[in-house]
Amino acid sequence: MALPDTMAAAVLTGHGGLDKLDYRTDVPVPHPQRGEVLIEVAASAINNTDINTRIGWYSKTVASGTDAGGAAGFTGIAASDATWSGQALTLPRIQGADVCGRIAAVGEGVSAGRIGERVLVRNMVRTYVDYRPFECWTLGSECDGGFAQFTVAPARETHAVDCDWSDAALAAVPCAYSTAENMLHRAGVGAGRVLVTGASGGVGLAAVQLAERRGASVAAVCSPAKADQVLAHGADHTLDRGADLVGALGRGSVDAVIDIVGGPQTARLLELLRPGGSYAVAGAIDGPNVEIDLRTVYLNDLRLLGCTFQDDDVFANLIDYIERGEIHPLVSKTYPLADIARAQQDFLSKKNAGKLVLIPPPPASRNSAAPDEQEAAE
Numbered sequence: 131m132a133l134p135d136t137m138a139a140a141v142l143t144g145h146g147g148l149d150k151l152d153y154r155t156d157v158p159v160p161h162p163q164r165g166e167v168l169i170e171v172a173a174s175a176i177n178n179t180d181i182n183t184r185i186g187w188y189s190k191t192v193a194s195g196t197d198a199g200g201a202a203g204f205t206g207i208a209a210s211d212a213t214w215s216g217q218a219l220t221l222p223r224i225q226g227a228d229v230c231g232r233i234a235a236v237g238e239g240v241s242a243g244r245i246g247e248r249v250l251v252r253n254m255v256r257t258y259v260d261y262r263p264f265e266c267w268t269l270g271s272e273c274d275g276g277f278a279q280f281t282v283a284p285a286r287e288t289h290a291v292d293c294d295w296s297d298a299a300l301a302a303v304p305c306a307y308s309t310a311e312n313m314l315h316r317a318g319v320g321a322g323r324v325l326v327t328g329a330s331g332g333v334g335l336a337a338v339q340l341a342e343r344r345g346a347s348v349a350a351v352c353s354p355a356k357a358d359q360v361l362a363h364g365a366d367h368t369l370d371r372g373a374d375l376v377g378a379l380g381r382g383s384v385d386a387v388i389d390i391v392g393g394p395q396t397a398r399l400l401e402l403l404r405p406g407g408s409y410a411v412a413g414a415i416d417g418p419n420v421e422i423d424l425r426t427v428y429l430n431d432l433r434l435l436g437c438t439f440q441d442d443d444v445f446a447n448l449i450d451y452i453e454r455g456e457i458h459p460l461v462s463k464t465y466p467l468a469d470i471a472r473a474q475q476d477f478l479s480k481k482n483a484g485k486l487v488l489i490p491p492p493p494a495s496r497n498s499a500a501p502d503e504q505e506a507a508e
Contacts, residue, residue: 133168133234134159134494139278140470141222145186145212146203148471157224160274160282162237165257167285169249170234173301173464174226174276175487176477177332178390178415179214183225183271184474186212195393196415200478213271214438226276226488227253227269229283230301240285247290251276252445253304254438257284264439276301277467279490289449300452302459302485306332307448309412310340312440313388317408317433321345322385325375325402327395329365330356330483333413337388339364339457349379351391359483363460376401382430386410393417397426405430412437460484467491 139157144150162168178196182188185199186207192199213219229251233244251269258273259265269275269283291300310333314324324341328334329350341348342364350365357368369378376398384402387409393416400409400422409432414420427434451457462482465473467490477486 133280137279137493138467138491139224140226140467140488142184142225143222145184145207145209145219147185148201148474150184150203151470151474152222153468153470157278159280162235162240162282164238165240165285166237166282167233167240167244167249167288168235168237169229169231169251169281169283169288170493171229171231171276171279171281171490172297173228173230173487173489175228175298175301175305175332175485176473177227177305178413179227179268179305180225180270181474181478183213183219188212188214188216193417193419195417197478201475214268215272217272219271223270224274224278224281225270226278226281227271227305228301229253229269229276229281229304230297231276233288234280236285244285244290248292249288250291250300250304250449251283252287252289253308254440254445255284255287256442257287266439277470277488277490279493287445289445291449291452293452293455295452296461298461298464298487298489299459301487302332302461303448303452303457304445306485307336307340307457307459308440308445309333309390309437310336310388311448312444313337313410313412313435313437314340314344314386315441315444316435316437317386317388317410319344319346319386319388323347323349323383324386324388325349325351325379325384325399326365326388327351327391327399328413328415329360329368331390331480332485333390335360335363335460335484336457337390341388343451343456346385349384351375356483359460363458375399389413391416392420394420396420397422400426400432403430403432406432408433408435410435410437461487463487464489
């Protein structure tokens with residue numbers, strides 16, 4: 131396929147509301163540099179980090195949960211620290227931490243034999259920071275991501291994947307599942323008892339499945355309306371959001387807490403942990419500022435684990451799980467890329483379990499092919 135000069139993309143023009151998302155069809159197609167590949171994007175899922183970055187929620191000037199500014203953004207944020215890395219965002223930016231697609235071209239030093247591979251890209255990219263410990267870029271934040279027809283990525287962090295899944299299902303994996311797997315990996319989860327908060331969302335549902343895969347008994351916190359779906363994906367039982375978790379489960383009854391919600395319940399989550407237990411956190415959609423009793427932490431020898439940076443084997447393991455059929459993402463709905471604002475509104479409503487996925491249109495050169503050429507390509 132001849133590559134077009136321009137492409138469709140959802141471009142973030144600044145921190146703020148949904149009006150900062152500009153769907154354009156005249157964005158230059160990027161060119162892969164040395165060690166990079168050009169990927170024709172087939173699908174890209176929506177994640178909390180997309181919302182958080184758009185609205186500037188990562189800024190320390192924001193004390194509320196994501197929902198408070200999810201549609202309209204926040205006023206008075208400090209743009210200098212409004213990204214997860216604490217560095218100012220370079221604008222305009224194409225977001226999208228999840229990239230599923232096929233390699234369309236390669237840069238210098240990359241074998242042309244990779245062209246045509248169906249791939250997933252590791253969303254926490256280490257190549258651009260020379261693989262320094264605890265440093266990485268996120269696709270769609272420090273570099274352009276998957277909300278476009280094409281994107282570039284480091285070849286060594288672009289993984290070929292062999293499965294019969296749909297593009298939308300594959301796109302549901304990179305950010306959500308790597309975040310969940312990383313939390314379980316850090317917490318050393320095995321055949322113990324695990325509590326997962328926000329269990330019906332992308333990361334939460336991934337954590338339920340991946341914890342069950344490790345042999346854990348999983349208690350999952352979710353709304354009653356989504357309980358059946360969470361149970362179907364590996365939870366042993368569910369608890370309603372807002373329930374008295376300590377009263378329901380008992381103090382010291384859990385080996386690990388996998389928390390992506392944060393907010394006022396955090397102190398009670400720590401009370402659930404047995405002596406020596408682990409609290410792993412990778413999100414705070416219910417609020418970033420919490421109050422805990424440090425006596426609960428040190429008298430019970432608890433481990434508090436912030437989980438962003440990922441060891442190299444985390445993403446590689448996910449590819450193995452996919453190819454062995456050990457995980458099964460839930461995609462609730464797909465949208466044309468042009469409908470990104472509506473998709474993010476639906477994401478914020480939390481009416482859907484699992485993932486919402488954006489599908490870019492076919493590239494212009496494919497659209498302009500003669501009918502018989504299109505049929506042959508299909």
